[in-house]
Amino acid sequence: MQTLSVNLDDRSYPIHIGSQILCDSDRLSGLLSLAIKGKQVALFTNSLVNNLYGSAVYQALSGYSVDVFEMGDGEAHKSLDTYNQAINFLMEKRHNRTTCLIALGGGVVGDLTGFVAATYQRGVDFIQIPTTLLAQVDSSVGGKTAVNHSRGKNMIGAFHQPKKVVIDIDCLSSLPTRQYAAGLAEVVKYGIIADAKFFAFLEEHRQGLMDKDEQILAQIIMRSCEIKSEVVAADEKESGVRAVLNYGHTFAHAIENLTGYGEWLHGEAVSIGMVMATDFSERSYLLPQGARLRVERLLEDLGLPIALREPLSAEKMLQAMGMDKKTTDGQLRLVVADAIGEARITGDFDADLLKAVLSEYCE
Amino acid sequence: MQTLSVNLDDRSYPIHIGSQILCDSDRLSGLLSLAIKGKQVALFTNSLVNNLYGSAVYQALSGYSVDVFEMGDGEAHKSLDTYNQAINFLMEKRHNRTTCLIALGGGVVGDLTGFVAATYQRGVDFIQIPTTLLAQVDSSVGGKTAVNHSRGKNMIGAFHQPKKVVIDIDCLSSLPTRQYAAGLAEVVKYGIIADAKFFAFLEEHRQGLMDKDEQILAQIIMRSCEIKSEVVAADEKESGVRAVLNYGHTFAHAIENLTGYGEWLHGEAVSIGMVMATDFSERSYLLPQGARLRVERLLEDLGLPIALREPLSAEKMLQAMGMDKKTTDGQLRLVVADAIGEARITGDFDADLLKAVLSEYCE
Numbered sequence: 001m002q003t004l005s006v007n008l009d010d011r012s013y014p015i016h017i018g019s020q021i022l023c024d025s026d027r028l029s030g031l032l033s034l035a036i037k038g039k040q041v042a043l044f045t046n047s048l049v050n051n052l053y054g055s056a057v058y059q060a061l062s063g064y065s066v067d068v069f070e071m072g073d074g075e076a077h078k079s080l081d082t083y084n085q086a087i088n089f090l091m092e093k094r095h096n097r098t099t100c101l102i103a104l105g106g107g108v109v110g111d112l113t114g115f116v117a118a119t120y121q122r123g124v125d126f127i128q129i130p131t132t133l134l135a136q137v138d139s140s141v142g143g144k145t146a147v148n149h150s151r152g153k154n155m156i157g158a159f160h161q162p163k164k165v166v167i168d169i170d171c172l173s174s175l176p177t178r179q180y181a182a183g184l185a186e187v188v189k190y191g192i193i194a195d196a197k198f199f200a201f202l203e204e205h206r207q208g209l210m211d212k213d214e215q216i217l218a219q220i221i222m223r224s225c226e227i228k229s230e231v232v233a234a235d236e237k238e239s240g241v242r243a244v245l246n247y248g249h250t251f252a253h254a255i256e257n258l259t260g261y262g263e264w265l266h267g268e269a270v271s272i273g274m275v276m277a278t279d280f281s282e283r284s285y286l287l288p289q290g291a292r293l294r295v296e297r298l299l300e301d302l303g304l305p306i307a308l309r310e311p312l313s314a315e316k317m318l319q320a321m322g323m324d325k326k327t328t329d330g331q332l333r334l335v336v337a338d339a340i341g342e343a344r345i346t347g348d349f350d351a352d353l354l355k356a357v358l359s360e361y362c363e
Numbered sequence: 364m365q366t367l368s369v370n371l372d373d374r375s376y377p378i379h380i381g382s383q384i385l386c387d388s389d390r391l392s393g394l395l396s397l398a399i400k401g402k403q404v405a406l407f408t409n410s411l412v413n414n415l416y417g418s419a420v421y422q423a424l425s426g427y428s429v430d431v432f433e434m435g436d437g438e439a440h441k442s443l444d445t446y447n448q449a450i451n452f453l454m455e456k457r458h459n460r461t462t463c464l465i466a467l468g469g470g471v472v473g474d475l476t477g478f479v480a481a482t483y484q485r486g487v488d489f490i491q492i493p494t495t496l497l498a499q500v501d502s503s504v505g506g507k508t509a510v511n512h513s514r515g516k517n518m519i520g521a522f523h524q525p526k527k528v529v530i531d532i533d534c535l536s537s538l539p540t541r542q543y544a545a546g547l548a549e550v551v552k553y554g555i556i557a558d559a560k561f562f563a564f565l566e567e568h569r570q571g572l573m574d575k576d577e578q579i580l581a582q583i584i585m586r587s588c589e590i591k592s593e594v595v596a597a598d599e600k601e602s603g604v605r606a607v608l609n610y611g612h613t614f615a616h617a618i619e620n621l622t623g624y625g626e627w628l629h630g631e632a633v634s635i636g637m638v639m640a641t642d643f644s645e646r647s648y649l650l651p652q653g654a655r656l657r658v659e660r661l662l663e664d665l666g667l668p669i670a671l672r673e674p675l676s677a678e679k680m681l682q683a684m685g686m687d688k689k690t691t692d693g694q695l696r697l698v699v700a701d702a703i704g705e706a707r708i709t710g711d712f713d714a715d716l717l718k719a720v721l722s723e724y725c726e
Contacts, residue, residue, distance in 0.1 A: 067503060080450075091514040094685075119482065122509065123600070146485065152452040158521060173407045237486070264442045322457075 021168040026061035038098030106132035106140035114145030118160030133183025137224035181303040183266025196341030248274030254320035271304035314358035384531040391423035401461030477508030496546025500587035500683030503538035545630025545647035545668040559704030611637030617683035634667035677721035
């Protein structure tokens with residue numbers, strides 16, 4: 001097991017990455033109990049994950065009073081409705097400020113649990129046990145919590161850091177291929193925005209990635225969490241550099257918004273969004289020729305979509321992108337790549353070029 | 364005009380206290396524009412306050428795009444329902460992360476606006492323009508934001524500091540006597556918990572207070588904000604000393620909860636709660652004889668209730684107090700006074716004494 005630290009002063013916390021953690025009750029119990037200050041715990045999960053790992057986590061919490069909140073599976077449940085249900089649940093079970101919420105599941109469970117933790121009685125502790133690749137390399141790290149609004153993804157939320165993140169690589173063996181690939185999209189993103197060598201490593205090991213090779217998984221999860229931790233430590237509340245983590249995401253959020261959360265997994269939308277962002281970066285003469293092809297090929301080889309299935313209106317895409325959080329006074333800001341391994345956010349770009357890219361991919 | 368600073372590192376902010384601020388458009392405009400970073404502003408208020416001061420504030424914001432969100436008046440509107448409406452409103456009006464919310468009104472408007480600001484797009488700026496005495500001396504300062512849950516007051520919320528607080532004493536002339544008195548309850552509280560001289564000053568000037576003497580008002584609002592700012596700066600997130608600000612509040616929250624928000628104003632419930640807390644402090648042999656009588660007399664002379672109108676079950680009170688946020692692992696914690704001017708929080712008290720006090724006041 002390896003341990004990384006997210007350095008945020010009094011909000012710093014460890015990320016433990018390893019295998020055979022959930023199946024080892026004593027080990028898990030030791031890791032969790034260090035981060036729980038009271039006697040009450042609320043385990044947030046969905047029925048699918050609960051069936052797979054619920055009893056293991058429950059067993060590791062034998063010293064605590066544990067209540068289990070089971071929510072629906074999928075992005076549609078990351079809603080104010082589920083949030084209200086969760087708050088009612090905690091009130092009914094009389095959880096107080098010393099409670100600790102544990103998010104056992106993917107990004108939907110983690111984001112919702114985090115937002116409940118951020119706001120229940122003005123903030124309680126929570127621990128992330130991410131069980132999908134996407135959650136392990138992205139959403140469980142960094143303290144972004146949120147629920148969706150019908151008019152936009154993650155529009156309601158807070159920055160609230162977990163007390164600890166426990167990543168068991170073995171969870172990925174039970175993960176459906178499509179969800180696994182969706183997580184790889186974010187891994188590819190780290191290569192594009194911050195580490196050309198890492199990108200090349202992914203290209204080199206695409207077969208190992210498809211085979212879920214344990215050694216390679218350990219390496220890519222570790223490196224992804226490292227990159228994310230460093231960016232988050234430099235800019236916790238996304239006033240600047242943290243925005244590069246959203247490479248392709250402004251496009252992706254618009255796609256998810258227009259197709260209704262559900263058609264595309266978040267990582268799939270990010271894959272398509274990164275293709276658009278990369279094409280746009282190339283057309284703006286920032287990105288050297290060839291880079292776009294490398295990005296597209298890698299994503300495709302990893303089983304990810306690189307184009308929409310059904311046409312969308314480019315006009316509506318542009319509108320939906322304007323509602324993305326990364327706008328400043330109505331001014332759309334985009335993350336662009338100058339090279340593989342280098343990204344930055346900019347509001348200074350050619351709107352016609354953007355429209356041309358959208359027309360090509362959307363209609 | 365006097366200016367105080369709440370010292371919280373990068374979350375520090377000024378409190379401006381004076382008269383003839385809202386009626387002076389240029390002056391107000393100058394104060395507000397320093398704290399607004401974008402071009403969009405959302406003015407949160409209720410119809411009553413909007414009628415009185417809405418146009419003055421609107422006029423001072425002539426350089427900005429302003430949307431007005433009018434909510435219902437009263438504690439019942441500090442709800443998740445109103446919160447949802449407010450979020451929908453901001454989304455419809457396409458407010459982005461650079462927006463600034465302005466809370467113009469009493470504690471209900473301020474607490475709700477603050478919670479919306481804390482969570483809209485993971486946090487936007489907000490400014491407090493408190494128009495009631497209670498909001499001016501208490502709820503607008505310190506960054507506690509919240510909405511109520513049917514099972515408990517302020518159960519959903521966040522710590523989110525305003526960018527600025529603008530207090531115009533002239534607002535108090537339009538404030539109904541009952542609401543004005545409710546604000547004085549919190550002023551008396553500051554004397555009990557932190558400043559015996561201030562308590563004596565209040566006793567000495569009870570007539571001036573009843574007459575809303577402008578000089579005396581300026582002094583008591585200033586001193587109340589000073590005490591609150593110091594406590595908040597020492598313990599922003601209420602992990603310790605900040606809890607003393609809740610003197611009488613555990614009782615008060617239970618009263619409000621059991622009588623349904625509406626029968627008592629918050630300050631009135633706090634007045635009755637402080638009488639209970641003071642009696643309890645005396646019976647625990649902490650508080651010298653005579654102090655309780657001084658507290659009761661001052662509250663009564665200021666037009667505040669010192670007893671319940673209708674009996675309540677002591678058993679239910681105790682239960683409701685157990686649901687208060689100041690419990691630790693089911694262990695009720697109470698703020699007690701050792702003297703006028705000195706309070707502390709404790710979990711070490713005689714439960715039978717507490718029951719005796721509750722029986723006397725409730726049944």
